[in-house]
Amino acid sequence: MIRAAMALAKPGGAAAHLQVFIFHRVHARPDPLFPSEPDATRFDRLCTWLRHWFHVLPLDEAAERLQEGRLPARAAAITFDDGYRDNHDVALPILQRHGLTATFFVATGFLNGGRMWNDDAIEALRGTKLSRLDLAGTAAESLGALDLGDWPARRRALSQVLTAAKYLPATERAAFVAAVLGASQVRASDRLMMDDAQVVALHRAGMQIGGHTVHHPILRRIGDTEAREEICSGKAALEALIQAPVTLFAYPNGVPDVDYDARHVAMVREAGFTAAVSTSMGCGDRHSDPLQLPRFTPWDASRTRYALRLLQAARWRGQRAG
Structure with a gap:
């Protein structure tokens, strides 16, 4: 029933909708400070739903097929922002078990012991x-x-x-x-983010690695020269690390005209990225800017409410979060 409803709400071809999911962390155990963030058990359950309801594609392929009008019905992509260690340690094995691919947007300045x-x-x-x-x-x-x-x-x-x-x-x-x-009176952990080897391991496991700047600045709050350096240096560092092109980007914080604007979209294009994602809520369609694709992930815990939220999101076209 839900799968059929998704096919109606998210058709393929020229009328296609692209549902891009956004995650940050997958905790080994439930986190009482962030009860809506998935832990391993809940993420495993979510992956079961997504595998059954959606045709999950690599983000670069999904973005290209969306623009060409060749996207299948129920198309989706999975993304993670920032580069947390649990992306490798907890999320990766679950994604592999379900045969799903995801894109991991990594802020390179926090690798190897850094902290946001x-x-x-x-x-x-x-x-x-x-x-x-x-x-x-x-x-x-x-x-x-x-x-x-x-x-x-x-x-x-x-x-x-x-x-x-x-x-x-x-x-x-x-x-x-x-x-x-x-x-x-707390000593913060220096093991929150991935190290170089874990980023490489994600890439070798068939996951996609995307740029997310170096230090995760709010681009509109810094000068153009610094913004361009953040975008380009993050890309170069990742390409040197995985020895492959990095063509996908996520804007830090990601709210259009609040956290970034048209200047930064132009910088992303000039840097050689072919698709980029914001945190504007909704689904992409063939009229969407491939360098500003919206993303949305429901926060509901129950299967039915989660599905209803996704069906509702099919009517949104890049609305701002919050």
Whole structure:
């Protein structure tokens, strides 16, 4: 029944819709700080659904066939952003077991022991033994004191931290998040992201590797020269690593005209990328810009609600998230 409904909502050929799924992490066990993020058991279940409901294609092939009007019905692609270690350790074996391929967009500056700024905040609020975080007198004092008494409180506190820090200049943001991490009395892990060998292993396993800049900046918040360097250097580093062309790109954060704009689309094209994805919600069609394909993944836990959300998404054409 669901498969038939997907075929009607997501036809092939000239009227085709491309459903691109976006993931970041697949935890080995459920994460109480991010209850909607998949763990291994849940991701395995999702892969069962996707394999049954969709014709899952490599993203480069899907993007090309979409533009040419040759996409099959129920077409989909699976993507992961940032380059987390669990992409290799947890997600890859599950994808292989289901015979599915995915594209992994890697920010090269965090490989081999690096850490993204938001993960400092996440590690702090997940791992601290404190029930209250007093940030008075620190670079994050605008947050005051954060209640961390239970997991819902920690989720609210994390939202406050990330919202306050996200669009700060890089130096201020680093100091802000360092203050939160320092006050938490937590030592953040240096094993969150993949190393070079794991990226190569994904490639050798038949997965696609895509560019995601070097340091994951919000492109509209930096100068054009720096943005071009981030895009091109990330691509070059990945190509040197896997010894193959890298033709796919994901915009950091990815909201059109908020996190990137037409200047950056032009840079991505000039760098030699043939397809790119945003975080604009919805499905792509033959009128979609191949360098700004939308992505959407339901957050529902039940099979029926997950499917209904996907059927609803078939009516969206690159709407902004949030």
